[in-house]
């Protein structure tokens with residue numbers, strides 16, 4: 001007899017998974033390998049930046065007090081007693097009406113408190129000695145880049161769980177993080193199930209199709225920040241699938257399968273979970289596509305039984321597996337970012353369930369707009385290539401007309417959302 005499944009709302013399904021706390025693990029990687037990894041500790045300023053007062057221009061370091069009387073009609077003369085570039089430190093203590101020729105980035109010599117740019121000074125020689133004169137006054141601190149103006153020692157500059165971008169790379173280097181504490185990438189096991197599946201390089205034959213889901217999910221796992229362990233494809237045979245799933249679980253942090261989760265005669269995943277003794281969180285969600293998505297836990301490892309239908313599989317991954325991966329990367333906002341956008345075209349399909357329409361968001365006339373990226377059926381592959389978002393069309397509506405405001409989940413955004421439901 002057909003097993004009746006209990007349908008639960010999407011928010012409840014996500015909550016059930018998120019309640020299951022899987023923790024992130026720290027590892028240290030060289031700064032050269034840290035780009036696009038997730039920080040596992042707050043990034044703290046280990047020193048002031050800059051850590052010495054320095055010249056922001058090429059010119060002359062002077063004592064501002066010596067410039068007070070300078071004007072167009074009264075040039076004031078300075079003897080140039082030293083000459084330094086960035087990285088050099090002057091040993092001179094600068095006295096009255098003395099100056100040091102200084103280049104951008106060099107440390108301010110003792111006694112000086114202002115920099116005169118070359119453009120406003122006249123330099124010349126007298127008796128074989130260098131001199132310069134100015135026709136305007138300078139205040140203490142004019143053209144000086146002060147200690148700590150960029151960052152103060154001890155400041156928390158970037159929170160843990162943030163993805164490392166080029167700017168963060170610069171900070172890490174500035175503060176001497178040669179080894180960077182990052183979240184270890186969760187290892188996500190992956191199987192494609194289905195007797196109909198061919199490898200990419202195989203010729204098409206009647207009744208068979210090429211396995212596209214595992215290549216798609218592998219990319220989604222990497223986009224989410226995980227590492228993929230692809231175990232291959234399995235035929236729809238109970239014993240083979242059971243053994244493969246049971247063994248694979250020992251090697252990974254979580255396991256994804258695609259296909260075989262519905263009510264068909266060869267859909268073995270529900271029976272596999274049962275024989276394993278796994279705790280099933282849900283096996284029917286009030287959403288399209290992906291309604292058959294099944295999630296369970298066994299031995300503190302989460303099993304994601306994603307649909308075999310490509311679009312359903314894709315959506316199931318983004319809503320349920322992505323937040324778990326991001327959580328293990330210490331993200332405080334592990335879910336897809338939710339924004340409002342204006343629908344560009346009519347979408348008049350009535351549906352009792354919430355739909356997640358593969359869509360393309362774009363900016364037009366300064367506003368975020370959205371349009372479906374292709375056919376909206378769960379067995380469709382082609383609408384996925386142009387999808388950078390999922391438009392949420394709540395259940396119980398008669399569809400939406402162009403110009404309506406709708407909510408979208410952004411697939412390629414790194415900011416994320418704390419809880420979009």
Ligand SMILES: Nc1nc2c(c(=O)[nH]1)N[C@H]1C(S)=C(S)[C@@H](COP(=O)(O)OP(=O)(O)OC[C@H]3O[C@@H](n4cnc5c(N)ncnc54)[C@H](O)[C@@H]3O)O[C@H]1N2
Pocket residue numbers: 192193194196197209210211212213214258259260261262263264267289290291292306307308309310312378379
């Ligand atoms: N009587 C019912 N039939 C179905 C129901 C239902 O509620 N009652 N649900 C439908 C929905 S909704 C979906 S979604 C699918 C889910 O099917 P399964 O998750 O069991 O997946 P399969 O049966 O194995 O395959 C479905 C479909 O997807 C193709 N497929 C599978 N794997 C791949 C792959 N790796 N790459 C590309 N395509 C793949 C497969 O050939 C099938 O066409 O069930 C409905 N049926």
Ligand code: MOO
Pocket residue numbers: 287288289290291292293307309311312313378
């Ligand atoms: O689960 Mo199916 O993908 O809803 O269409």
Ligand SMILES: [Mg+2]
Pocket residue numbers: 259260261262263264266267308
């Ligand atoms: Mg099936």
